Amino acid sequence: MNAAPAPVLVGLDLSATSELAVDWGAAEAVLRGCALELVHVAPPTPLPAVVVTDADHPAAYGDIPPPTLPHARCEAVGTRVRHAHPSLDVVVRVVPGSDPARTLVEESRHACVAALGARGLGALRGMVLGSVSKAVTEHAHAPVVVVRHAASTTIPDQRVVVGVDGSEVSAPALRFAFEEARRRRVGITAVHTWQPDIRTPSAEWWPEDPIRGEMDERAVASESLAGFREEFPDVDVRVHVAQRDAIAELVKLSSGAGLLVVGSRGRGPVASAVLGSVSAAVLRKAHCPVAVVHPDGTAPTGDSAGTATRAGSA
Numbered sequence: 001m002n003a004a005p006a007p008v009l010v011g012l013d014l015s016a017t018s019e020l021a022v023d024w025g026a027a028e029a030v031l032r033g034c035a036l037e038l039v040h041v042a043p044p045t046p047l048p049a050v051v052v053t054d055a056d057h058p059a060a061y062g063d064i065p066p067p068t069l070p071h072a073r074c075e076a077v078g079t080r081v082r083h084a085h086p087s088l089d090v091v092v093r094v095v096p097g098s099d100p101a102r103t104l105v106e107e108s109r110h111a112c113v114a115a116l117g118a119r120g121l122g123a124l125r126g127m128v129l130g131s132v133s134k135a136v137t138e139h140a141h142a143p144v145v146v147v148r149h150a151a152s153t154t155i156p157d158q159r160v161v162v163g164v165d166g167s168e169v170s171a172p173a174l175r176f177a178f179e180e181a182r183r184r185r186v187g188i189t190a191v192h193t194w195q196p197d198i199r200t201p202s203a204e205w206w207p208e209d210p211i212r213g214e215m216d217e218r219a220v221a222s223e224s225l226a227g228f229r230e231e232f233p234d235v236d237v238r239v240h241v242a243q244r245d246a247i248a249e250l251v252k253l254s255s256g257a258g259l260l261v262v263g264s265r266g267r268g269p270v271a272s273a274v275l276g277s278v279s280a281a282v283l284r285k286a287h288c289p290v291a292v293v294h295p296d297g298t299a300p301t302g303d304s305a306g307t308a309t310r311a312g313s314a
């Protein structure tokens with residue numbers, strides 16, 4: 001008997017943005033034919049459950065509103081999703097924990113993909129990317145999709161845009177992008193940017209000749225894509241090579257895309273950073289959901305997991 005496919009995991013903090021992640025995750029789970037798991041991490045309640053349902057005795061709290069019931073609120077979100085997708089298996093879990101990021105990283109071990117809102121309940125603090133999203137993106141054991149805006153209903157062909165830097169570590173990101181494109185029956189736009197002074201190492205060096213430079217870089221992109229084109233002949237591929245800053249180009253193209261996929265790391269020199277500079281920047285600036293894929297499909301463990309603890313807050 002085949003094991004059930006791994007579920008799509010969504011971190012739900014009951015903010016409006018995390019509900020956008022719920023919508024993304026539900027659509028993804030339908031496409032994948034797997035379950036949707038909505039996980040809310042909440043500190044163990046300081047009050048006995050019998051007091052929490054205290055609508056009859058509001059005076060017990062003075063002016064402080066009675067604590068809300070996370071279970072009931074999460075279940076209401078689950079009910080909304082079941083209503084929208086009657087055939088979808090939706091599991092709602094409230095997991096006790098004081099560090100949402102660490103808990104969600106652990107939960108990601110058994111997920112095929114984890115979806116989070118770009119912001120959460122702390123959105124008024126003005127950061128562009130919340131601390132839980134940042135830490136989970138860095139340390140999750142599955143690809144992470146960060147959702148910032150409601151899905152567009154006006155863009156007809158929401159291609160999957162994927163950044164290709166010619167490095168081996170971008171192969172899992174390319175695979176994820178091709179699989180997503182096939183599931184959604186859309187094409188892929190593979191984006192490779194270059195600058196005369198930061199050439200791809202495998203490209204030949206033609207400093208005075210931008211046309212040769214572009215041809216070299218196009219060859220780098222084509223080489224990265226060759227195996228995938230064979231494996232996914234049904235996916236239309238456009239190669240977009242530009243002599244431009246990678247972040248600016250990916251952000252620009254994300255405005256017409258359904259999903260932007262990047263590897264967690266590229267060819268950059270700061271090997272100790274968990275996320276490369278392009279990945280970190282597009283998470284903050286892209287106009288569509290961003291998927292971050294780690295080189296082996298998982299994220300670093302050990303010391304780095306401690307970062308999730310330090311970074312995590314609700």
Ligand SMILES: Nc1ncnc2c1ncn2[C@@H]1O[C@H](COP(=O)(O)OP(=O)(O)OP(=O)(O)O)[C@@H](O)[C@H]1O
Nearest residue numbers: 011012018041117120121122123130131132133314
């Ligand atoms: N307690 C939680 N349980 C489950 N998911 C969570 C929890 N907290 C955050 N998330 C997930 O992470 C996303 C981003 O929230 P995050 O906490 O990072 O942003 P924030 O609240 O705006 O910022 P911060 O908490 O750093 O001030 C949410 O949309 C949600 O998907």
Ligand SMILES: [Mg+2]
Nearest residue numbers: 120121122314
């Ligand atoms: Mg938060």
